[in-house]
Amino acid sequence: MRRAHTVQQVRAAEAVLMARLPEGTLMQRAAAGLAATCARLLPRVYGSRVLVLAGSGDNGGDALHAGALLARRGASVRAVLLAPERVHAAGLAALLAAGGRVTADQGEFGRADLVLDGIVGIGGRGGLRPEAQPYAALERRGPVVAVDVPSGVDPDTGEVPGVALRADVTVAFGTYKPGLLVDPGASYAGVVHLVDIGLTLPEPAVQAWQHADLAALLPAPSAESDKYRRGVVGIAAGSARYPGAAVLAVAGALRGGAGAVRYAGRAAEEVVRRFPETLVSEGGPAAAGRVQAWVVGPGSGEGAAQALAEALASPVPVLVDADGLTELARTGPAALAGRTAPTLLTPHTGEAARLLAGVSGQAPPAADDLAAARLATARRLAAAYRATVLLKGSTTVIAAPGGAVRVNPTGTPWLATAGSGDVLAGLAGSLLAAGLDPLDAATAAAYLHGLAGREASAGGVPVTATEVARALPGAWGAVRG
Numbered sequence: 001m002r003r004a005h006t007v008q009q010v011r012a013a014e015a016v017l018m019a020r021l022p023e024g025t026l027m028q029r030a031a032a033g034l035a036a037t038c039a040r041l042l043p044r045v046y047g048s049r050v051l052v053l054a055g056s057g058d059n060g061g062d063a064l065h066a067g068a069l070l071a072r073r074g075a076s077v078r079a080v081l082l083a084p085e086r087v088h089a090a091g092l093a094a095l096l097a098a099g100g101r102v103t104a105d106q107g108e109f110g111r112a113d114l115v116l117d118g119i120v121g122i123g124g125r126g127g128l129r130p131e132a133q134p135y136a137a138l139e140r141r142g143p144v145v146a147v148d149v150p151s152g153v154d155p156d157t158g159e160v161p162g163v164a165l166r167a168d169v170t171v172a173f174g175t176y177k178p179g180l181l182v183d184p185g186a187s188y189a190g191v192v193h194l195v196d197i198g199l200t201l202p203e204p205a206v207q208a209w210q211h212a213d214l215a216a217l218l219p220a221p222s223a224e225s226d227k228y229r230r231g232v233v234g235i236a237a238g239s240a241r242y243p244g245a246a247v248l249a250v251a252g253a254l255r256g257g258a259g260a261v262r263y264a265g266r267a268a269e270e271v272v273r274r275f276p277e278t279l280v281s282e283g284g285p286a287a288a289g290r291v292q293a294w295v296v297g298p299g300s301g302e303g304a305a306q307a308l309a310e311a312l313a314s315p316v317p318v319l320v321d322a323d324g325l326t327e328l329a330r331t332g333p334a335a336l337a338g339r340t341a342p343t344l345l346t347p348h349t350g351e352a353a354r355l356l357a358g359v360s361g362q363a364p365p366a367a368d369d370l371a372a373a374r375l376a377t378a379r380r381l382a383a384a385y386r387a388t389v390l391l392k393g394s395t396t397v398i399a400a401p402g403g404a405v406r407v408n409p410t411g412t413p414w415l416a417t418a419g420s421g422d423v424l425a426g427l428a429g430s431l432l433a434a435g436l437d438p439l440d441a442a443t444a445a446a447y448l449h450g451l452a453g454r455e456a457s458a459g460g461v462p463v464t465a466t467e468v469a470r471a472l473p474g475a476w477g478a479v480r481g
């Protein structure tokens, strides 16, 4: 599991450690890790040209000290001081003593074999300031290595409130910062290397799961299992107009670990033709047999209101997606008030905007603004609806009403294809029916769906939602190892 801590958490941990270590120890550790990563990135250190961009805080100090270490190994190191009057004095002295020099020549950026971005780290607020902005647009020859955080990216949220410097590699100290895991910030970070500087950290604010975390959690039948004990998932999706959504949600559900899939709705004929293993009925959730979780909304069209009301009235976990979310936004959180079982909402940013309007009574915010602030959006929705929220998009974020947040590290933009969300909804519902709690079900579903999308688009080929569903067993296999 990758763990990310907020600036406040990092600073508290740092204070504890600083109180018992000689001054400068942490910065020396950080600089040593940074210089070691740079040395690995350069074909050879001796004779390489390195440019340090140094801001006014300790982030600049780290970069200058690392520059000094590289200069001692024979690199030709130049430093641009973005705030010369407030530069980290000890860092600059170390660099000069090691033979490095200060420059004001922006052309050094394009000539450097490696650039160290020490403009601003966890103390940064707002995008790059005007004096640093030109560097974001300059041609580069070698890799840009961000010190702790790419400058201009908000470390706590991944928001990029202006211009930021795109890195090829980020060397993060002590822990990931949420902004390194969540787009748009994550897309500026490149490959993230973690350097241990000895911090003792609390529970992380954000988690990103990996194969081993998931493997421990995926349901598997035991000798005592039968199809009902494995869980039955109900799918209330599709309509005469959108039968395909039903087929795709069922395709995801059949690969999600439940023992049986029960379909309730207008597309029963199409569903059973494609998947004869499905139990089908043409009415709504209330008239269907027992299930352990409902998925309601994909392609439900005009039937969404009725299907949603019936599913929400049931005592089992309910996943609301697509047209079900549009319907839920009309009533707002009140529709969930009487529920005794958990609810999982799976909006994309357009649906998230409608859900937020359902809370505030005001016009929906712009979906692009919500995409730029993914963590905050997922958290706000989870708190307002008292439901677990899986916010889809370039980084899928999952937020539980109690405050836990996970971000999904798998996936590919090729998943932005019609119907792939329906597959995800069915898959997540199946995991809910198999007994996972909403946070785990959503985490596992996003992870497997993302892996399947990558597998199906391997080599850079377009995928269809059907192919994503077909790749799900392979994704399970990869996770299980």
Ligand SMILES: NC(=O)C1=CN([C@@H]2O[C@H](COP(=O)(O)OP(=O)(O)OC[C@H]3O[C@@H](n4cnc5c(N)ncnc54)[C@H](OP(=O)(O)O)[C@@H]3O)[C@@H](O)[C@H]2O)[C@@H](O)CC1
Pocket (backbone or CB within 6 Å): 010, 011, 014, 026, 027, 030, 055, 056, 057, 058, 059, 060, 062, 119, 120, 121, 122, 123, 124, 125, 126, 127, 128, 129, 147, 148, 149, 152, 173, 174, 197
């Ligand atoms: N914590 C740890 O455990 C360890 C931390 N370490 C390192 O320290 C870093 C944190 O250092 P820090 O606290 O000095 O803050 P930092 O990121 O340098 O920025 C503050 C300065 O930047 C300025 N500034 C603000 N916004 C800006 C912008 N948009 N664009 C430009 N400038 C901007 C702001 O100026 P002001 O607003 O006052 O004008 C202020 O002077 C951390 O990321 C890591 O690298 C390691 O050495 C070891 C262990």
Ligand SMILES: Nc1ncnc2c1ncn2[C@@H]1O[C@H](COP(=O)(O)OP(=O)(O)O)[C@@H](O)[C@H]1O
Pocket (backbone or CB within 6 Å): 322, 348, 391, 392, 393, 394, 395, 396, 411, 412, 413, 414, 415, 416, 417, 418, 419, 420, 421, 422, 423, 424, 449
């Ligand atoms: N830029 C992107 N990068 C990665 N994944 C994306 C991107 N855009 C969309 N996705 C993923 O594609 C799927 C699309 O779902 P959705 O928007 O509900 O589509 P549909 O309604 O057509 O099924 C989601 O899993 C989402 O996370």
Ligand SMILES: [K+]
Pocket (backbone or CB within 6 Å): 059, 117, 118, 119, 120, 121, 146, 147, 148, 149, 150, 151
């Ligand atoms: K930086």
